[in-house]
Amino acid sequence: MRDLSVFRALLLILTVFMSHQVAASSDTTATRSTALYDDLGGHDGIRQMMETFVLNIAEDERVVHHFVNADIERFHTQISEHICELSGGPCIYKGASMPEVHKGMNISRAEFNAIVENLITAMETHDVAVSTQNRLLAILAAMHNDVIQR
Amino acid sequence: MKIRILIGAVCLSMSPIAAADFGRLLATGGLTTIEGAGGGGIVPWATLSSYAEQGQWGGTLAYNHANVRDYQLDVAAATLNYDNRVEFSYARQRFTLESLGGELEQAIYGVKYRLYGDVVYGKAPQISMGALHKKNTTFALPNAVGAADDSGTDFYLAATKAWLDGPWHRTWLANLTVRATKANEMGLLGFGGDKKDDYSLVAEASVGMFINRHWIVGVEYRQKPNHLNFADEQDWHDVFVGWFPTKRIAVALAYTNLKTIAGAPEQSGVYGSVQVTF
Ligand code: HEM
Ligand code: HEM
Numbered sequence: 001m002r003d004l005s006v007f008r009a010l011l012l013i014l015t016v017f018m019s020h021q022v023a024a025s026s027d028t029t030a031t032r033s034t035a036l037y038d039d040l041g042g043h044d045g046i047r048q049m050m051e052t053f054v055l056n057i058a059e060d061e062r063v064v065h066h067f068v069n070a071d072i073e074r075f076h077t078q079i080s081e082h083i084c085e086l087s088g089g090p091c092i093y094k095g096a097s098m099p100e101v102h103k104g105m106n107i108s109r110a111e112f113n114a115i116v117e118n119l120i121t122a123m124e125t126h127d128v129a130v131s132t133q134n135r136l137l138a139i140l141a142a143m144h145n146d147v148i149q150r
Numbered sequence: 151m152k153i154r155i156l157i158g159a160v161c162l163s164m165s166p167i168a169a170a171d172f173g174r175l176l177a178t179g180g181l182t183t184i185e186g187a188g189g190g191g192i193v194p195w196a197t198l199s200s201y202a203e204q205g206q207w208g209g210t211l212a213y214n215h216a217n218v219r220d221y222q223l224d225v226a227a228a229t230l231n232y233d234n235r236v237e238f239s240y241a242r243q244r245f246t247l248e249s250l251g252g253e254l255e256q257a258i259y260g261v262k263y264r265l266y267g268d269v270v271y272g273k274a275p276q277i278s279m280g281a282l283h284k285k286n287t288t289f290a291l292p293n294a295v296g297a298a299d300d301s302g303t304d305f306y307l308a309a310t311k312a313w314l315d316g317p318w319h320r321t322w323l324a325n326l327t328v329r330a331t332k333a334n335e336m337g338l339l340g341f342g343g344d345k346k347d348d349y350s351l352v353a354e355a356s357v358g359m360f361i362n363r364h365w366i367v368g369v370e371y372r373q374k375p376n377h378l379n380f381a382d383e384q385d386w387h388d389v390f391v392g393w394f395p396t397k398r399i400a401v402a403l404a405y406t407n408l409k410t411i412a413g414a415p416e417q418s419g420v421y422g423s424v425q426v427t428f
Contacts, residue, residue, distance in 0.1 A: 062171070109234075109268075110173025110203035117175070120363065130362045131319030138315035144271040 037089035039132040046089070050080045053122035062114040066105055086139050098146035107148050116140070172427075173203030174234065176363055177394045178269055178312075181402050182212035182425050185282055185336065186227040186241025187260045189308075191390055191404050191421055192372050193354040195325045196278040196310035197269050198237040198262060199229040200427050201397050207232055209428045216406070218419030222246040229260075237262040237280075245338045254338045255287040269323075275311035282306075284337040295380045297340025298347045304331040321360040323368070328353055334377050343377035350375030358392070366392040370404075388421065400425040 040046050054076050058064060067075070084091035095101060116137065123133045180197045183189040188199030188210070200208025207230070214225040227241035239260035246253050262280035269276040282304040286292060289300040306329040316322035330349045332341040342348070352375055358368025368390055374383040390404035404421040 108173075108204060110171060110206065113173055113175050113203065134315040134319050134321055138313075141271055141314055144268075 034088040034090075036132065036135050037084065037087040040083070040087055040128065040136065041126070043084060043089065043091070045126070046083050046087070047076075047080045049122050049126045049128070050076055050083065052125050053079070053119055056118040056121050057115070060114060060118055063111050063118075066107070066111070083136070087136060098143050099150055102147045102150045105150060107150065109148055112144060112148050171203070171206045172201035172208070172397045173206050174201045175270060176397055177360070177366065177392070177400075179208070179210070179231075179397075179400075179427060181392060181400055181423055182210055182214065182227050182229065182239075184214050184216070184223065184225050184241075184243070185260065185284075186225070186229065186239035186258050187262055187280060187282065188229060188231075188237055188239070189327075190325070190356045190358075190368070190370050191388055191402060191423065192386055193325060193327055193356045193370050194260075194262070194280060194282075194306060194308055195327070195356065196264070196267075196276040196308040198231045198234055198264060198278070199239070200231045202231045203234050205233060210425050211428075212423060212425040214421065214423040216419065216421040218406070218417040220247070220249045220417060222248060235264050243336075243338065252291065253288065254291060256337050257285050257287060258337070259283045269310050269312050270314065275309040277307070277309050279305070279307050284333060284341070286337065286340060289340065292334070292338075292340030295339060296344035296378050297334055298342035298344075298377075299332070300340060302332045302337060302341030304329055304333060306330070316359070323356075323358045323360070323366070325356040326353070327355070331375060332377065333375075335374075335383060339378065341377075343379070345379045346375075346377045350377070358390075364394050366390075366394075368392070390421075398427055400427070
């Protein structure tokens with residue numbers, strides 16, 4: 001019972017994380033730095049990575065059924081533009097909103113995770129650093145509720 | 151019992167209806183604690199074991215071994231998870247007193263229910279509540295040192311959150327658990343005692359950082375109650391490394407310093423755990 005100081009230290013660490021998170025999310029919206037876009041390899045880097053991502057999806061029986069009627073060329077272009085914009089690049093995604101795009105697909109939580117895994121595999125294939133992967137994943141994870149079970 | 155769970159888990163993993171689809175992300179099933187519930191090494195987390203997502207079944211089998219200078223702890227455990235909503239666990243602990251001679255044993259039946267949230271998605275943490283019912287199979291020694299009962303039930307509330315892009319752009323995980331317990335030394339020395347025969351409220355915490363998707367390093371802390379006159383219980387801490395090569399397998403190694411135990415100083419030692427997921 002006398003080791004409560006350790007517990008306080010852990011609480012302090014927790015508090016530091018929380019404030020870091022708040023700070024991190026506010027500066028991504030305020031300054032729109034292009035650092036992530038650059039680290040992903042810019043326009044070409046993102047397009048190549050997204051091509052690998054699309055090929056990974058095509059071989060993934062857990063999710064490929066959602067894409068049987070999709071226009072894959074268009075999907076590749078649109079998802080690349082979207083990632084370009086989200087990462088701070090000089091692109092403007094002109095497609096519909098995420099809830100609209102995924103409406104009626106009834107994407108499950110497990111399918112969302114499968115897509116995330118395909119993206120991670122694509123990033124690994126293109127030697128994207130873990131720190132860069134995490135920055136992109138955090139942005140996409142925030143869209144979880146806009147995409148699933150629509 | 152152990153064999154039956156094992157056969158059950160093997161059948162489950164082969165049956166097409168209940169096929170484990172591993173619908174969650176790597177490492178989100180965590181490890182198996184020394185009390186059988188999914189979590190870290192010594193702290194149960196709000197995450198449910200295995201990789202079962204909504205509508206899926208999953209399970210784990212794990213073996214833990216702790217070795218400090220004068221004591222050894224062996225734990226065999228199995229868990230089942232349905233729907234990423236409810237987890238059942240069973241653990242068998244054997245505690246060997248090397249210098250004093252003798253053994254202490256107990257069985258632990260656990261249930262955990264996810265109340266709210268998701269560890270990865272959303273701003274709020276994942277919150278679960280659980281119970282661990284423990285029964286000593288050897289009670290002579292706990293009885294002799296003043297324990298009131300040979301069985302007891304812990305109740306806990308746990309909150310766990312992962313930050314995909316935490317400090318240094320690493321993925322971090324933090325957990326806080328509050329537990330009501332009558333157990334002495336986790337229950338190995340019985341429940342309640344001559345000093346206090348009532349529930350104590352204790353706090354537990356874990357913090358970990360993923361170096362990459364497969365390796366996590368972290369620390370754990372677990373406050374302990376004091377129910378027996380014969381000796382003061384000390385809080386536990388450990389520093390651990392977890393390795394998730396695939397969703398099937400997880401391995402953990404921890405270094406723990408229990409300080410002085412029964413007058414014998416520097417009871418530091420290692421703790422190892424292997425988990426297979428179905
Ligand atoms: C954060 C996660 C996601 C983002 C940012 C995202 C983004 C997009 C974008 C930008 C498009 C192109 C829209 C257009 O053509 O104008 C799209 C289309 C599509 N998405 Fe997603 N998506 C996500 C998750 C998912 C998941 C988990 C699935 C399924 C498992 C999915 C299935 C689809 C399908 C099938 C299309 C093609 C629609 C069509 O052309 O008919 N998406 N998504
Ligand atoms: C995982 C199990 C256990 C852990 C981690 C543990 C840890 C400790 C610690 C840290 C102390 C405090 C020592 C001090 O402050 O000087 C202590 C005291 C003691 N423990 Fe344990 N203990 C465990 C199990 C047991 C068991 C099963 C027995 C019974 C045989 C036992 C017998 C004692 C005794 C006799 C003391 C009092 C020592 C003294 O005050 O001189 N311990 N224990």
